[in-house]
Amino acid sequence: MKTIITLCIILGFSLTISSQEKFDHTSWDTALLLNVYEDGSVNYAGFMQDSSYLYKYFKELSQNRPDASWSRNEQMAYWINAYNAYTIKLVIDSYPIESIKDLKKPWDKKFIKIDGEWLSLNDIEHNILRKFGDARIHFAINCASISCPVISNRAYTAENLYELLDIQAERFINDPTRNTITASHISLSKIFSWYRKDFKENGEDLVGFVNRYSRIPITNQDDLGPKDYNWSLNEVEQSVKGFAYD
Template sequence: MKTKKLNTIASLIFFALTLVVTGQNKFDHSTWDQALILNVSTDGLVNYNGFMKDSSLLYTYFQQLTENKPDASWSKDEQMAYWINTYNAYTIKLIIDSYPVKSIKDLKDPWDKKFFKIDGEWFSLNDIEHKILRKFGDPRIHFAINCASYSCPVVLNRAYTAANLQRLLEQQTKKFINDPTRNTITPTEVKVSKIFSWYKRDFKTDNKDVVDFINSYANVKISNQPNKGYADYDWSLNETKINPTTYVLD
């Protein structure tokens, strides 16, 4: 009887652990992870020629995405990871479909073009960003999605998952804000990315403003600098001409 009871307890524990694990792994992003490792450098430069050569990985991932749209059973982090990866993957597709191209802005309606399907529904990049990702109420998503341009937050060369999402959102936000090629924050001058102007309302949370948000990550705080403004936005393509050889592994 004691052995039977112990077996029952063990079974319940195993079942509970299984629920926890599967709840955090509704979708396997390993195909996208592999494509990123092969074709994105640690500084976020993209080898678009490489993505075209590895197109089988991309199209396998697109098939997985369209067949596994998130539903209410997915955790918030799993949903966010799915849609961030979807946005970034289809931005890559948008570029390679018209490659070579000097800038995403050379394309017609790049963000409003409905050019891919998820579970039979047509989507644009703006649909994902504005109708889905921004609805989560987490302004850090702006530093995880990439618009194929130098002034955008860099393309991370690993896939987002439910397990790494929070850590990577913090990492990418801090990295972007303290990147002198995208923001200048010194004791005498402030020129921040226009992202903080375009999405100003997203950064106003919990009675804090945009400056409060930036200061929570910035190594140099914004306070009484005499020169303040926004940096010019470089829309040129964020590409590298060589195969990346150095990777960041978790």
């Protein structure tokens, strides 16, 4: 099955990069298509098998840091993809693990080399991505855990960025395993408390932000408090993983 997917990509079914874009994310897009399932579960063993795509992408990232000539969307897409790709690397470098939190200070580790500078995942998230002022990035970057927003199985590009961020926000907010929003009760992910100030955009409060995407609006429901956060690895089940190599 994986061979068929790879052939489809080679024949042109991978994402199309606009000739106007500054950076080609095809290597990452290919690795995602091969190893991230529709439900967002990740085949880490598959990423290890397909590491040539990853390491080609890391080299491309390292040699092509965004500058002022890049559009805002191009820069955001680059850094979202970089964060997610290097999170995969962090896991597979120590695989198998039960949780990313089994690693020592995973988000502070400066293992990402971009244009000669060593960065951590926290550097990318807090010093770069959050400064764009778009709270939807919290649904795009993935921390390799079950309660995190699922990783998209397509690469972000300047062309698809806005639509894909909206899709990720709607998917996360309406996922009952990550948020409970019913007519009588609410219980939101801890992401909304950790980054509460980020969700106050254009004079809107957190409830207003959530209601942009929630199928059931938050009005006067009982607040059950934040949902428990499951830090277990967001790994595909072994039976499905085996199928991927048939």
